[in-house]
Amino acid sequence: MFRSALLFLVLFITWLALSGHYSIFLLISGVVCAGLSTILTLRMNKIDNLPPEVNFTYRLPLFWIWLAKEVTTSAISVAYHILHPKLPINPIIQTISAQQKTDVGLVTYANSITLTPGTLSTNVNKESIEVHALSKNFIESLTDSEMNLKIAKLEKSQETDS
């Protein structure tokens, strides 16, 4: 119940932010649309049997900032590789282990790997992720498993909260 109320609120705020007009008619249609979307989502949850398990903690924004820093450094490195006249790339595929237990954590890890330029997840299993990297030094930043640990921590803090 709390979840659906929260969903309704988020949808309605999105409506307000996107419309920019606040006449009574538009406000009422916003309430109707947000309500309909909430009801549809509840129905879909019944079919899927997969309630959304996303809890936001204070760690998530910190992780995003760390990820942004990581993305910036590796993007500059990829740009150097592309612009270099000799194209000094040496692509490799390597399987790395993932410690995440929940699906959300695993998806977060795989997406973070893909979002960082230079590394790309090509296959995701329960315990490992197959990664394609532009050259060896990109994959070295993954095998020191800093990102892995950070997301595992993120997951743990979610479990204790809920």
Place this chain on the structure above:
Amino acid sequence: MIFMVASAALLFTILLGLTRAFAGPTVYDRLLAVNNMGTKIVLLIAVIGFLMGRPDFVDISLLYALLNFIGTIAVLRFVKQQRRHADE
């Protein structure tokens, strides 16, 4: 002025993407090029909105971002299914 430069750069890059979409040896190259061009078009629409002094264009670019993602996934599914049929 910066908006002019940015939209020129974006248009030039879209041209590069088009080349890849025509040349790409596999379907996936073409799909990647189209998806990437979509991202650039989202940026281009936003920049052109500022260039024309009508920032409302951002609404259109938001819509285009949504459509671009769903379009890529849909075409990918279609390609996958066709490949499976061809195998049988």
Place this chain on the structure above:
Amino acid sequence: MNSIIIDIFGWILIGSGAFFVMTGGLGLLRLPDVYCRIHAAGLTDTLGAGLMMVGLMLYAGATLVTVKLILVLVFLLFTSPTASHALAHAARLDGVVPWTKKNTKEKRK
């Protein structure tokens, strides 16, 4: 005075964003196979789009347009890795062989 500062930062941010977008486009042409090209595309999707959107936000100021720009950016950052992963996974299942340095040398022989 204020507008000059905005102009300077806007030039830097949007200009470097355009640089990364163009580098990504160049990589799309130069790199040898699909998997490598996805890396180049990622360059456009992350830093190119990010820097440009932040630059536009500077010009928009504290208005609803900024909120919409943030929405566009967040949406791009959430969906582009998903699309890239789907592409790479499909290519892998379909048996597209990744390019390596050895491959080309064998072909040349």
